[in-house]
Amino acid sequence: MKRAEFLLSLAAAAAPGVRSETRPLRKIEDIVVYRDELFYAAFPSIVRRPDGELLVAFRRAPERRKFGEKSTTHADPNSQLVLVRSRDGGRSWSREPELIYAHPFGGLQDPCMVQLRDGSIVCASYAWLRLFLNRVDKLRAEIRHGEFLFLGGLLLRSEDGARSWQGPFLPPPMPEPDAVDPWGRVLPLFNRGAMCEGRDGRLYWIVRCFRLGRRPDDLHLLISEDRGGSWRYSCVAASDQKVSFSETSLIQTPAGDLVGFVRTMNLDNHTVVIRSRDGG
DSSP: OOTTEEEEEEETTOSTTOOTTTSOOOEEEEEEEEEOTTEEEEEEEEEEOTTSOEEEEEEEEEOGGGGTOSOOOSOOTTOEEEEEEESSTTSSOOSSOEEEEOOSSSEEEEEEEEEOTTSOEEEEEEEEEEOOGGGGGGOSSBOEETTEEEEEEEEEEESSTTSSOEEEEOOOOOSSOOOBOTTSOBOOOBOSSOOEEOTTSOEEEEEEEEETTEEEEEEEEEEESSTTSSOEEEEEEEOOSSOEEEEEEEEEOTTSOEEEEEEEESSTTOEEEEEESSOO
Protein backbone atom coordinates (compact mmCIF):
# COMPACT_ATOMS: atom_id res chain seq x y z
CA MET A 1 0.00 0.00 0.00
CA LYS A 2 1.37 3.42 -0.95
CA ARG A 3 1.76 6.13 1.63
CA ALA A 4 -1.04 8.71 1.73
CA GLU A 5 -3.75 6.28 0.73
CA PHE A 6 -5.90 3.60 2.32
CA LEU A 7 -7.02 0.43 0.65
CA LEU A 8 -10.22 -1.26 1.71
CA SER A 9 -10.17 -5.02 1.10
CA LEU A 10 -13.55 -6.58 0.41
CA ALA A 11 -13.74 -10.22 1.48
CA ALA A 12 -16.19 -12.81 0.21
CA ALA A 13 -16.28 -14.53 3.59
CA ALA A 14 -17.28 -11.47 5.59
CA ALA A 15 -20.92 -12.51 6.05
CA PRO A 16 -22.02 -12.92 9.69
CA GLY A 17 -21.95 -16.43 11.02
CA VAL A 18 -19.45 -17.79 8.48
CA ARG A 19 -16.54 -19.52 10.19
CA SER A 20 -13.17 -18.58 8.73
CA GLU A 21 -11.75 -22.10 9.00
CA THR A 22 -14.47 -23.44 6.69
CA ARG A 23 -14.49 -20.53 4.27
CA PRO A 24 -11.16 -18.66 4.17
CA LEU A 25 -11.05 -14.95 3.42
CA ARG A 26 -10.48 -14.12 -0.23
CA LYS A 27 -9.73 -10.59 -1.37
CA ILE A 28 -11.89 -9.47 -4.29
CA GLU A 29 -10.49 -6.00 -4.94
CA ASP A 30 -8.87 -2.91 -3.45
CA ILE A 31 -10.68 0.41 -3.14
CA VAL A 32 -8.94 3.70 -2.41
CA VAL A 33 -10.63 5.30 0.60
CA TYR A 34 -8.53 8.47 0.69
CA ARG A 35 -5.55 9.87 -1.22
CA ASP A 36 -3.90 13.27 -1.31
CA GLU A 37 -0.27 13.58 -2.35
CA LEU A 38 0.18 16.60 -0.07
CA PHE A 39 -0.57 14.58 3.06
CA TYR A 40 0.61 11.49 4.90
CA ALA A 41 -2.51 9.58 5.95
CA ALA A 42 -2.34 6.59 8.30
CA PHE A 43 -3.83 4.61 11.19
CA PRO A 44 -7.50 4.22 10.12
CA SER A 45 -10.43 3.20 12.31
CA ILE A 46 -13.82 2.21 10.86
CA VAL A 47 -17.37 1.96 12.21
CA ARG A 48 -20.65 1.13 10.49
CA ARG A 49 -23.61 3.32 11.38
CA PRO A 50 -27.08 1.82 12.00
CA ASP A 51 -28.22 3.10 8.58
CA GLY A 52 -25.27 1.40 6.84
CA GLU A 53 -23.07 4.45 6.43
CA LEU A 54 -19.35 3.72 6.91
CA LEU A 55 -17.06 6.15 8.76
CA VAL A 56 -13.28 5.95 8.51
CA ALA A 57 -11.27 8.13 10.88
CA PHE A 58 -7.54 8.55 10.41
CA ARG A 59 -4.56 10.68 11.28
CA ARG A 60 -3.48 13.15 8.58
CA ALA A 61 -0.25 15.16 8.53
CA PRO A 62 1.72 17.06 5.89
CA GLU A 63 3.78 14.95 3.48
CA ARG A 64 7.06 16.47 4.55
CA ARG A 65 9.10 15.07 1.67
CA LYS A 66 7.27 17.67 -0.42
CA PHE A 67 9.19 20.25 1.63
CA GLY A 68 12.56 18.64 0.93
CA GLU A 69 12.76 16.69 4.19
CA LYS A 70 14.27 13.21 4.04
CA SER A 71 11.24 11.31 5.30
CA THR A 72 7.77 11.48 6.79
CA THR A 73 7.45 10.00 10.28
CA HIS A 74 4.68 8.83 12.58
CA ALA A 75 5.02 11.87 14.84
CA ASP A 76 4.23 15.30 13.41
CA PRO A 77 3.31 18.55 15.18
CA ASN A 78 0.66 19.27 12.53
CA SER A 79 -1.13 15.91 12.51
CA GLN A 80 -4.92 16.08 12.93
CA LEU A 81 -7.80 13.63 13.32
CA VAL A 82 -10.12 13.57 10.30
CA LEU A 83 -12.75 11.26 8.76
CA VAL A 84 -14.39 10.35 5.46
CA ARG A 85 -17.76 8.70 4.75
CA SER A 86 -19.25 6.11 2.43
CA ARG A 87 -22.98 5.63 1.85
CA ASP A 88 -22.68 2.84 -0.71
CA GLY A 89 -20.99 0.07 1.25
CA GLY A 90 -17.47 1.36 0.68
CA ARG A 91 -17.59 1.71 -3.10
CA SER A 92 -17.04 5.48 -2.99
CA TRP A 93 -15.96 7.92 -0.29
CA SER A 94 -16.33 11.61 0.47
CA ARG A 95 -13.47 13.53 -1.11
CA GLU A 96 -12.71 16.16 1.52
CA PRO A 97 -12.09 14.87 5.06
CA GLU A 98 -14.08 16.31 7.96
CA LEU A 99 -12.07 17.52 10.94
CA ILE A 100 -12.61 15.57 14.16
CA TYR A 101 -10.08 17.42 16.30
CA ALA A 102 -6.85 19.45 16.04
CA HIS A 103 -4.79 19.72 19.22
CA PRO A 104 -3.78 23.31 20.10
CA PHE A 105 -0.30 22.29 21.30
CA GLY A 106 0.76 19.21 19.36
CA GLY A 107 0.11 16.49 16.83
CA LEU A 108 -2.54 13.81 17.32
CA GLN A 109 -2.12 10.09 16.73
CA ASP A 110 -4.20 7.04 15.92
CA PRO A 111 -7.93 7.81 16.26
CA CYS A 112 -9.70 4.72 17.60
CA MET A 113 -13.49 4.79 17.34
CA VAL A 114 -16.03 2.58 19.06
CA GLN A 115 -19.76 2.85 18.32
CA LEU A 116 -21.97 2.17 21.31
CA ARG A 117 -25.39 0.55 21.29
CA ASP A 118 -27.10 3.92 21.66
CA GLY A 119 -25.44 5.10 18.43
CA SER A 120 -22.94 7.46 20.06
CA ILE A 121 -19.28 7.23 19.06
CA VAL A 122 -16.28 7.46 21.39
CA CYS A 123 -12.90 8.22 19.82
CA ALA A 124 -9.59 7.80 21.67
CA SER A 125 -6.31 9.44 20.67
CA TYR A 126 -3.11 10.84 22.16
CA ALA A 127 -0.76 13.71 21.38
CA TRP A 128 2.91 14.69 21.07
CA LEU A 129 4.39 18.19 21.44
CA ARG A 130 7.45 19.06 19.35
CA LEU A 131 10.33 20.46 21.40
CA PHE A 132 12.78 23.21 20.65
CA LEU A 133 16.32 21.87 20.94
CA ASN A 134 17.26 24.13 23.84
CA ARG A 135 14.45 22.60 25.92
CA VAL A 136 15.60 18.97 25.67
CA ASP A 137 18.27 19.10 28.38
CA LYS A 138 15.81 20.61 30.88
CA LEU A 139 13.42 17.65 30.96
CA ARG A 140 12.80 16.14 34.37
CA ALA A 141 9.64 14.05 34.66
CA GLU A 142 8.31 14.19 31.10
CA ILE A 143 8.24 11.37 28.56
CA ARG A 144 10.36 12.15 25.52
CA HIS A 145 10.55 10.49 22.09
CA GLY A 146 13.28 12.11 20.03
CA GLU A 147 12.32 15.78 19.72
CA PHE A 148 8.74 15.12 20.84
CA LEU A 149 7.25 15.36 24.32
CA PHE A 150 4.30 13.16 25.26
CA LEU A 151 1.00 14.88 26.17
CA GLY A 152 -0.97 11.75 27.08
CA GLY A 153 -4.30 10.37 25.99
CA LEU A 154 -7.62 12.08 25.26
CA LEU A 155 -11.19 11.12 24.38
CA LEU A 156 -13.81 12.66 22.08
CA ARG A 157 -17.53 11.91 21.76
CA SER A 158 -20.15 12.34 19.05
CA GLU A 159 -23.90 11.98 19.54
CA ASP A 160 -24.88 12.81 15.94
CA GLY A 161 -23.08 10.37 13.67
CA ALA A 162 -19.72 12.18 13.77
CA ARG A 163 -21.20 15.48 12.50
CA SER A 164 -19.93 17.20 15.63
CA TRP A 165 -17.66 16.21 18.51
CA GLN A 166 -17.48 17.05 22.19
CA GLY A 167 -14.25 17.12 24.17
CA PRO A 168 -11.45 16.50 24.55
CA PHE A 169 -11.96 14.64 27.81
CA LEU A 170 -8.90 13.38 29.67
CA PRO A 171 -8.66 9.77 30.82
CA PRO A 172 -7.43 9.24 34.38
CA PRO A 173 -3.75 8.73 35.22
CA MET A 174 -2.26 5.68 36.86
CA PRO A 175 -3.12 5.28 40.57
CA GLU A 176 0.55 6.01 41.36
CA PRO A 177 1.74 8.21 38.48
CA ASP A 178 5.26 9.51 38.08
CA ALA A 179 5.44 11.06 34.58
CA VAL A 180 4.01 14.51 33.86
CA ASP A 181 3.16 16.70 30.88
CA PRO A 182 4.88 20.04 30.10
CA TRP A 183 2.59 21.83 32.58
CA GLY A 184 3.51 19.48 35.42
CA ARG A 185 0.19 17.56 35.36
CA VAL A 186 0.22 13.77 35.60
CA LEU A 187 -0.13 12.09 32.23
CA PRO A 188 -3.54 10.66 31.25
CA LEU A 189 -3.50 7.00 30.25
CA PHE A 190 -3.77 6.12 26.55
CA ASN A 191 -3.54 3.39 23.96
CA ARG A 192 -4.10 2.61 20.31
CA GLY A 193 -6.69 -0.13 19.72
CA ALA A 194 -10.37 -0.95 19.93
CA MET A 195 -12.38 -0.53 23.11
CA CYS A 196 -15.19 -3.00 23.81
CA GLU A 197 -18.74 -2.36 24.99
CA GLY A 198 -19.64 -5.41 27.04
CA ARG A 199 -23.00 -7.11 27.20
CA ASP A 200 -23.37 -5.57 30.66
CA GLY A 201 -23.27 -2.08 29.09
CA ARG A 202 -19.85 -1.26 30.50
CA LEU A 203 -17.10 0.10 28.28
CA TYR A 204 -13.78 -1.73 28.61
CA TRP A 205 -10.47 -0.16 27.57
CA ILE A 206 -6.97 -1.62 27.75
CA VAL A 207 -4.58 1.30 28.25
CA ARG A 208 -0.83 1.69 28.17
CA CYS A 209 1.36 3.24 30.83
CA PHE A 210 4.62 5.11 30.31
CA ARG A 211 6.78 5.23 33.43
CA LEU A 212 9.97 7.15 34.03
CA GLY A 213 13.07 5.00 33.73
CA ARG A 214 10.97 1.85 33.64
CA ARG A 215 10.75 -0.42 30.65
CA PRO A 216 9.10 -2.49 29.39
CA ASP A 217 5.65 -0.86 29.17
CA ASP A 218 2.71 -2.64 30.76
CA LEU A 219 -1.06 -2.66 30.17
CA HIS A 220 -3.97 -1.86 32.48
CA LEU A 221 -7.75 -2.15 32.28
CA LEU A 222 -10.09 0.82 32.68
CA ILE A 223 -13.87 0.37 32.98
CA SER A 224 -16.59 2.97 32.37
CA GLU A 225 -20.17 2.68 33.62
CA ASP A 226 -21.36 5.81 31.79
CA ARG A 227 -20.35 5.40 28.12
CA GLY A 228 -16.82 6.70 28.65
CA GLY A 229 -17.78 9.78 30.66
CA SER A 230 -15.75 8.59 33.65
CA TRP A 231 -13.41 5.68 34.25
CA ARG A 232 -12.25 3.54 37.15
CA TYR A 233 -9.04 1.61 37.31
CA SER A 234 -9.55 -2.16 37.40
CA CYS A 235 -6.31 -4.14 37.23
CA VAL A 236 -3.03 -4.90 35.49
CA ALA A 237 -3.82 -6.57 32.16
CA ALA A 238 -0.29 -7.53 31.04
CA SER A 239 3.16 -7.08 32.53
CA ASP A 240 6.54 -8.73 32.09
CA GLN A 241 10.15 -8.13 33.09
CA LYS A 242 11.38 -8.28 29.48
CA VAL A 243 8.43 -8.01 27.08
CA SER A 244 6.87 -4.61 26.37
CA PHE A 245 3.12 -4.52 25.65
CA SER A 246 1.44 -1.73 23.69
CA GLU A 247 -1.35 -1.44 21.10
CA THR A 248 -4.32 -3.58 22.14
CA SER A 249 -7.74 -4.29 20.63
CA LEU A 250 -10.36 -5.81 22.89
CA ILE A 251 -13.38 -8.04 22.18
CA GLN A 252 -15.89 -9.98 24.24
CA THR A 253 -16.46 -13.60 23.29
CA PRO A 254 -19.89 -15.30 23.24
CA ALA A 255 -18.90 -16.92 26.55
CA GLY A 256 -18.32 -13.49 28.08
CA ASP A 257 -14.51 -13.53 28.18
CA LEU A 258 -12.64 -10.31 27.48
CA VAL A 259 -9.87 -11.04 24.97
CA GLY A 260 -7.16 -8.59 23.97
CA PHE A 261 -4.92 -8.80 20.91
CA VAL A 262 -1.66 -7.13 21.86
CA ARG A 263 1.36 -5.80 20.00
CA THR A 264 4.68 -6.52 21.71
CA MET A 265 8.33 -5.57 21.67
CA ASN A 266 11.25 -7.75 22.77
CA LEU A 267 9.29 -10.82 21.68
CA ASP A 268 10.25 -10.86 17.99
CA ASN A 269 7.34 -8.45 17.43
CA HIS A 270 4.81 -11.23 17.94
CA THR A 271 1.17 -10.49 18.67
CA VAL A 272 -0.02 -12.08 21.92
CA VAL A 273 -3.46 -12.73 23.35
CA ILE A 274 -4.55 -11.82 26.87
CA ARG A 275 -7.82 -12.97 28.46
CA SER A 276 -10.04 -12.23 31.44
CA ARG A 277 -12.79 -14.67 32.43
CA ASP A 278 -14.18 -12.56 35.27
CA GLY A 279 -15.06 -9.27 33.60
CA GLY A 280 -11.68 -7.72 34.23
